[in-house]
Amino acid sequence: MIRAAFIGINKHLDPLARELSGAVGDASTLCAVLSDSIDRFQPTLITDHDATYARVSAIFDDVLDGASEDDVVILFFAGHGTQDHRLVLTDTRSDDVPGTTIDMTEIAAKFRTSRARAVLLLLDCCFSGGAPARVLDVGYIPRAAGMPLAEVGGQGRILFAACNPNEEALEDPQTRHGLFTKAILDCILESDGPVSVVAMVDRVVQMVRANAARFGYEQTPVMFGHVEGELTLPKGMRGECYRALYPERGTVTVTGPIGELSAYGIPQNALNAWSDRFPAGLNSLQIAAVNSHGVLDGKSLLVVAPTSAGKTFVGEMAALKAIGEGKKAVFLLPYKALVNEKFEDFSALYGDLLNLRIARCSGDWQDQVGDVLRGKYDIAFFTYEKFLALSVSSPHILHQIGLVVIDEGQFITEPGRGMVVELILTNLLSARERGIAPQLATLSAVIGDTNNFERWLDCELLLTTERPVPLTEGVIDRSGVWKLQRPNGEVEVAQLFARCEIRQRRDKPSSQDVLVPLVRHLAGQGEKVIVFRNARGPSAGCAEYLAAELGLPPAQAIADMLPGMDRSDMSERLRRALNGGVAFHNGDLNREERMIVERGFRDPNGGIQVLVATSTVAAGVNTPASTVIVAETEFRGVEPQPYTVAQYKNMAGRAGRLGYETEGKAIVLADTGMERENLFRRYVQGSPERIQSSFDERSPGTWVVRLLAQVKDIPSNAVVDLVANTYGGFVASLRDPAWRGSMSTRLLNLMTRMQHDGLIDERDGRLRLTPLGRACGESPLSLESSMQAVELLRQLPPDSIGLETVLVLLEALPERDEDYTPQTRRGEPQRQQQVSQRFGQHVARALWHRAESDVKYYGRCKRALIVSDWIEGVTITDIETGYTTNPFSPIRHGDIRGFADGTRFLLDSVLRIAAIVLGRADDPDEVSTLLKRLDLGIPGAAFSLTELPIVLARGEILELWRNGYGSREQVEHATEAELVSLLNARGNMLYAALHEELAITGS
CATH class of the missing domain: 1.10.3380.20 (Sec63 N-terminal domain-like fold)
Incomplete structure (x- = not known):
């Protein structure tokens, strides 16, 4: 009789324990294959939160003590080990590692006392190593541990471990199995008959060593002990147990109803929530992503589509599919504000509904970097810069990620941000050579020629110009004449409002002369309007004069929500604008003020009918309008820069509220009839610029040091390969076959300079960054x-x-x-x-x-x-x-x-x-x-006020601090009346939260 127990642990209760991605799959799959292959096999399978110290200890005792002289015992463990040779359980505590783990010497003693004829322990963990390995590293320093692994082996006892005690047991990010377990599975599934355990060792060692080398590591499985006679495992079968674990899904064709996505294993409560959000079901873009481009079959995809076309939900669907397969999904966004918005949206939906763990890393104090590094999340949101920094300095995080969604992918063309986006993508593409290949979903607003971007990404391309709400675009001049283009391409000229309504309001003619009657006309028809201005000052001024002239009802409810302390000049100006039913949105408002304005504009009953904004609103902030007005077509500066066509199209794309309008409108302002014609040809009828790299061949130093930071070392003559792997290098090579030769010469001079500056070392023909070079290469500095x-x-x-x-x-x-x-x-x-x-x-x-x-x-x-x-x-x-x-x-x-x-x-x-x-x-x-x-923005003396049970705004912290409440203890001793007198209604909230917390802790 075979007695067996399989234990796999990915998740741990202790917040300092890093999660694994393949341990549960290892235990479950091996258990399923052997159950399908052995008659009357009744193993015990324990995973994750069931695998407590007490439960696992009891299982070891039961399996070993209950065995007779004729029994064979198979024990399998996949999870973390410790540096002093202990097995880590789901409830292991970092503050008591010795008392909450199972010592290998204890296992050796149990093996010796068991009556079983033979005992086989398969151990897929390690007792040293770092981030990508199956070892618990929480700063616990063990005493000299000796070598207890050999003690486990003996007569009739075999320990087959994933690696030497001084090596790392790795996981394969593609198969989601440990290299060791995957090799065992391959051996028994590919055999023609029973598999000798001893004979299998050599094959497993070869396979593991070869696969570890792909990742740049060494891993050599080891065996201790021996048995008399032959100890064999049966030929592996994929039967009923295996199919229950991995149900076969044929090609699924969806037609629109959200419920059809259940065939991809997406949880029913997520489907219910999606059905409520999208009662009409999937649109044509989303159906094409699933049916024609395999986004739910793990295929990488570049989606190019207008604003409001539904491309973000393509990434959302792929994320839930990846999580269902035990992987993690990350979303990369251009702005901190977008990270915060998506974090809050997903926390409310998926955190509350599905108990998913949502994290964010945007570069501020609320970041959950520790959780991300330890894999304690399901979905994470990053700014581009934060993800690049983490993925280069801590590359092990890529091992657990199953999906990377890059939102606003057109930012690769931006002179400032493009390098970061391109370096992220280059790193992800290079990781494929090491077997790390998360699915990639790149979502882009409408661009011109893709310029082989999808070829470089090696992914599918889904491109559409269709919008769920058609868009009419046009240019209006100072006479009120509007030249427009309908969604079907027809061009018309119309007098949008009476010419007599346009009058000069300042010493010189200005956009105000046209904006006031234009917005009055649109608002009078019940439309929600966004006016885009090219700088912070004009956006606030525009909102103030529109509020003064339009006569709209006050948005008092929104004004009442604004924070009352530490107000800026712009805070006061916002209140004046809201008094006339108008708001503005720019960088001079604080985060809370901007969020309140966004929510008030989105809410049909929020009271904000007109919003004046700078161009950042166009980059993904959820503020849909009926009509968009673009007041200028160039950015301010010493040398004004005209808007690109793509930037204009992004702003225009905010027009057309799905579910409210049958058509959106985008209106550009012009002074004269001639300018109206020029702007119409350039922006309305123009095509967005082709996508291009921001790589500068004349100044490659910053690119090279950052690319070198993505690798351990490289042959001296292969630096050009790093550069050629970028999108810029890929396009340049296509354009000019001689490009590599000229770039090699330029790079040779650069390497000489970098060596002189102490940034790189060369040994045995290989280059590597010095500590100073790596610090420079992993930084956002040029x-x-x-x-x-x-x-x-x-x-x-x-x-x-x-x-x-x-x-x-x-x-x-x-x-x-x-x-x-x-x-x-x-x-x-x-x-x-x-x-x-x-x-x-x-x-x-x-x-x-x-x-x-x-x-x-x-x-x-x-x-x-x-x-x-x-x-x-x-x-x-x-x-x-x-x-x-x-x-x-x-x-x-x-x-x-x-x-x-x-x-x-x-x-x-x-x-x-x-x-x-x-x-x-x-x-x-x-x-x-x-x-x-x-x-x-607080002094060190007020720092402890950031640890109160509710998050206080800067003004609230400073108000407490200036009034003698500089520490948490002082606030705890304040009366409710004292807190209310300082913080108003927030004082009530703080008092209640403090005393609820004190009651729980018994303080």
């Missing part, structure tokens, strides 16, 4: 900026450089100089003296480093002072008034927030470079505190 940081740090005495000094020196980097700093035309020299007084003359002098002009230098000083005030808790109003020198160069909340965010974005990387240059690292807790202060 190569030139990284080296400038090194120069800056070497200028100052090491003992004079603390966290505050690094914070100030950041302002001297090129990335910060690119951040526009409002000041008078000749700069503000007084800022130099203020920096000297606050930070010291040596810091003020260091800020001169490579400054292009006095004005640039004064801008650096001004930014440093503003960021310092922000983290010290100076009110927004005081910062705005204190640094606004004249009305033509005001400092607004968006500038303050932008300076703090820009500093925070670079600080981690510069601190890492500083640790290498200075030979010392800052205290991690102090760094974490400073990063959080940059996020929230």
